[in-house]
Amino acid sequence: MKLENYISELLYRYECVTIPGFGAFLTSTKGAQVHTSTNAFYPPTKMISFNKQVINNDGLLANYIASVKKLSYDIALIKIETSVFEWQQTLNSNAILTLKNLGEFWLNNEGSLQFNPSQHVNYLTSSFGLSTFVSPEITREQLHKEVETIEKKTPITLTPEARKTAPSYLKYAAVFVLGLSVAGSIGYNYLNTQTENAIVAEQDAQEKVTQEIQNATFFDELPLELAPVQLTVTKKVTPLKYHIVAGAFRDENNAHTRVAELKEQGYEHATILGQNKFGLWQVSLQGFEENREAERFLFKNRKAITGIWLFVSE
Template sequence: MTISQHISDLLYRYECVIVPNFGAFITQTESARVHETTNAFYPPRKVVSFNEQLRKSDGLLVNHIATTEHSNYYAASSKVETFVRESKLALDTENTFSLENIGTFSRTEEGKLLFDPSYHINYLASSFGLSSFTSSSVVRETVQEHLEQDEIEVEEQAPVVVLEKTRETKRPYLKYAAVGLLALGLSGFLGLNYYSSQVKAHNIAEQQKADAQLEQHIQQATFVIDNPLQPVTFKVEKPKGNYHIIAGAFRVEENADKKVSQLEAKGFKARRIGKNKYGLHQVVYSSHSDRLEALQALRNVKRDENASAWLLVQDKD
């Protein structure tokens, strides 16, 4: 595999990939957008930029090459140095060179290095399989309906009922019977309302009585502890952060625990962060949530403790 392929693989998982003595490729997430002129939809993506100032190796690229190609650290470092030497030579002679699926470098007449990223590959893993597309614009038409009131008239008329005058009945006792039935129905309705109000008042009174008895039982069951136990508070600092400074990886779990104890004795916040894809137990000097803080801590470890230490960036939860 070429160096550009190794860099491309790392850009899917890490925010910063440093090429020693050359510079760093940095990714930044960009939200989905729609082009106003072409109506093209672009999914969320990682935008790749280049920083010429970050040249000091953090061990990520070299360790990745050594692991992938099953070589040692020195062979991988030599391959990176050859790549950097050839890239600088191409810039000096032709003023430009390209990295496949990453971008193109060029140098201006003033000697300034420019980087033009490639947009053929989206390095954002959550957008895998999504591609840009163009949709036709939507034209919305407003239809106004003009209805004149004089054109449509709706006229509603109540039906007219003509009652013919009937002859006066010769049976006057039927009138008195109808009045009696009406009076009986009215008295029954009023009596029913009175009974309902009495039942409701009785229910409210009984509910209040039951609540009072329940409150009395609760008060009788209340007790006080004369000598309550003092609260005990533990302050446990939980290691956090997605940036880990790797001290080593061990196949035997006991060796990993011994390494953690040795580093803790030296003052490091060492711990195990689980197994890698090769089944090795990984031990870290410390973990950090800020990338710049992690890079500074890595420099201190490589200078004072272990020159082979490197930075692991895990995906965020």
């Protein structure tokens, strides 16, 4: 049985897939990148890492194999153990263990397990169909302004004309027009004065009316006091998506016992998440809204409590 095929299928949907007795594959999202020197564009990806300390069975892989292969849960566990035994034999013979679409494993000189993830598969479903591509560099044309030469215009010379003497009857006409202008100016000033006086009188009357309105009393009694209104604001609690799971049990009593043990150790937020789709009662150390906070908590407490893993609720 190619166990790596089932692991690969689960990594598309989960951020942690544990192989009992061997370790756990973890994923983390990496944003899109641009390589400035090669002009290569890389889509968002889901990077794979491996944690050899997470070896406890969470039931995810075994239940998935059992449902796909139409096997019982116990038979699926036996098949997983058989595959893990074969992997360990390959590693103990100083050979490289290659798991398709996952990566390569080997033992260094000190006997420590090493892992090199595969770069051929992107497990981020939102990036489906996106591939790496290289775009040629864009060159922008620079526009240069051309300076136009302005020709000097020839200066215009003004030639004075000879003055002509106006006839005498034009002089009398000018005097008559001047008289009409003076009379019109006097009449216009008189009309303006009368208009301004009327406007001032109207403004005074308006101010008196406004003052009387302001001094008037509209209430014979004090206004009624309204009773205070109390509003109850209910804060909407968003369910936490990321949980650090410390075990999964078929018996609910065992799950309650595990929660009590964790609280005695100082983990006050320990609780039972409920049953998963495989019928196991999952015990959570603590829940988080952000993935980074959950990973930070996992890294900090993985030595104190072995076998914990990150669970993402759907």
